[in-house]
Amino acid sequence: MPIGFGDFLQRLRDERKLSFRELGQLSEVDHAYIHRLETGEKEAPSEDVVNRLIRVLKPDERKARILRFLVSKTVDEDLIAEVLDDPRVSIDDFESAAQVRSRGRPSGREGWRRVLRQIRTIREQLERG
Amino acid sequence: MDEPTVILKARGFIRSFETLSFPVPVESYVEKVNATLRYETDLPKGEAGYSVPIAGKWHIVVNIKDHPERQRFTICHEVAHLHLGLSSEHAGKSDTQSYTKRPQKEIFCDVFAAETLLPSDLFKPLVDEAVIGFKSLTALAGDFQASLTATGSRFAALNQWPCAFVLAERGIIRYASRSLSLKEMSAWIPIGYRVPPSSVAAKGCNLTEEGSQTVDPAEWFEDWNRGGTLLEEARYLTEWDRTISLLWFEDKEFFTRQSEGYDEDSDPVCRELDGDLPWPSKKRRR
Numbered sequence: 001m002p003i004g005f006g007d008f009l010q011r012l013r014d015e016r017k018l019s020f021r022e023l024g025q026l027s028e029v030d031h032a033y034i035h036r037l038e039t040g041e042k043e044a045p046s047e048d049v050v051n052r053l054i055r056v057l058k059p060d061e062r063k064a065r066i067l068r069f070l071v072s073k074t075v076d077e078d079l080i081a082e083v084l085d086d087p088r089v090s091i092d093d094f095e096s097a098a099q100v101r102s103r104g105r106p107s108g109r110e111g112w113r114r115v116l117r118q119i120r121t122i123r124e125q126l127e128r129g
Numbered sequence: 130m131d132e133p134t135v136i137l138k139a140r141g142f143i144r145s146f147e148t149l150s151f152p153v154p155v156e157s158y159v160e161k162v163n164a165t166l167r168y169e170t171d172l173p174k175g176e177a178g179y180s181v182p183i184a185g186k187w188h189i190v191v192n193i194k195d196h197p198e199r200q201r202f203t204i205c206h207e208v209a210h211l212h213l214g215l216s217s218e219h220a221g222k223s224d225t226q227s228y229t230k231r232p233q234k235e236i237f238c239d240v241f242a243a244e245t246l247l248p249s250d251l252f253k254p255l256v257d258e259a260v261i262g263f264k265s266l267t268a269l270a271g272d273f274q275a276s277l278t279a280t281g282s283r284f285a286a287l288n289q290w291p292c293a294f295v296l297a298e299r300g301i302i303r304y305a306s307r308s309l310s311l312k313e314m315s316a317w318i319p320i321g322y323r324v325p326p327s328s329v330a331a332k333g334c335n336l337t338e339e340g341s342q343t344v345d346p347a348e349w350f351e352d353w354n355r356g357g358t359l360l361e362e363a364r365y366l367t368e369w370d371r372t373i374s375l376l377w378f379e380d381k382e383f384f385t386r387q388s389e390g391y392d393e394d395s396d397p398v399c400r401e402l403d404g405d406l407p408w409p410s411k412k413r414r415r
Contacts, residue, residue, distance in 0.1 A: 101210040101217040102179035114171060115179070118190065122167065122183050
């Protein structure tokens with residue numbers, strides 16, 4: 001199932017146990033707009049809005065990068081789960097995996113684990129020249 | 130984007146190569162979209178390949194365990210993703226092996242792949258000269274290093290003869306490609322239904338590599354009441370549990386006469402004079 005910006009924003013807000021109104025007040029972003037972002041009614045918030053939300057939600061750097069990435073793309077929930085559960089997966093590799101165009105796409109977490117492994121191998125080969 | 134646009138873009142892509150001969154150089158296609166090609170041993174069956182951006186460059190990864198013909202189609206499919214700028218749709222179950230519920234973007238990439246793997250300018254002249262049947266299909270597939278399925282689909286679509294290529298999975302019709310003349314006669318093959326019980330394809334895994342057989346066109350084509358002698362030749366693809374069939378009418382002129390309003394029944398002895406000699410026969414051999 002694809003995860004978008006709104007889904008991930010909701011996840012971060014839940015982790016902070018903040019209501020729409022509280023997040024809105026603290027970030028100085030209209031709470032109704034935040035609600036619409038989470039429901040997907042509104043998409044692609046500005047960089048300024050994203051920065052203000054991140055300042056209040058205080059996600060770690062990985063989650064902050066994932067949230068920023070999701071501004072323009074949706075990502076399979078299994079890939080996000082894999083990246084969040086395994087801190088060895090770099091966000092660069094996550095971003096590559098999220099843009100995979102496949103004939104027979106990876107399915108399930110094992111499928112994404114394999115893709116991430118392959119991406120890491122290719123990246124290492126490229127770095128070695 | 131729609132299918133005709135994809136076809137035009139594919140033809141434009143092919144024209145960007147000064148000379149092209151078959152089998153087409155798919156590696157050059159990869160270079161053209163500024164990507165690199167990698168063969169992967171770790172991909173499971175069913176995952177044909179993918180393309181991925183790493184460090185600012187796209188890399189096309191192909192399952193080395195697939196047949197070489199399938200690998201070539203996969204490369205063209207991935208080139209399509211990059212050339213057309215189409216992302217993959219990751220919602221729902223994996224469906225690369227199945228013809229059901231294929232996302233529109235993936236279908237577009239398949240169309241592009243078929244058009245670039247079997248380019249019309251190279252393929253159609255050979256189709257025009259070929260005797261319809263799996264012998265020709267197999268030879269053409271070999272020449273173009275393409276699968277029988279991809280070749281069959283293009284063979285029917287580009288054929289002047291009234292013919293069709295049908296793919297069935299576990300006995301259910303999943304895909305049909307028809308020649309223009311067959312389309313013009315409204316010979317519609319219903320998708321999602323079981324293959325006709327008296328068809329050659331119905332033999333499924335019991336199929337042997339035999340020649341063509343006469344089958345009832347009314348069983349293959351929806352609401353068919355035009356008659357005609359329909360021939361069918363089929364093959365069973367063990368690996369995928371699929372049957373592929375070639376269907377064609379024995380008499381090409383049968384359609385011409387019908388569409389011109391000539392009614393043979395009203396004058397069974399003397400055909401209306403039109404300047405065309407009735408010999409040599411324009412019947413295709415079985």
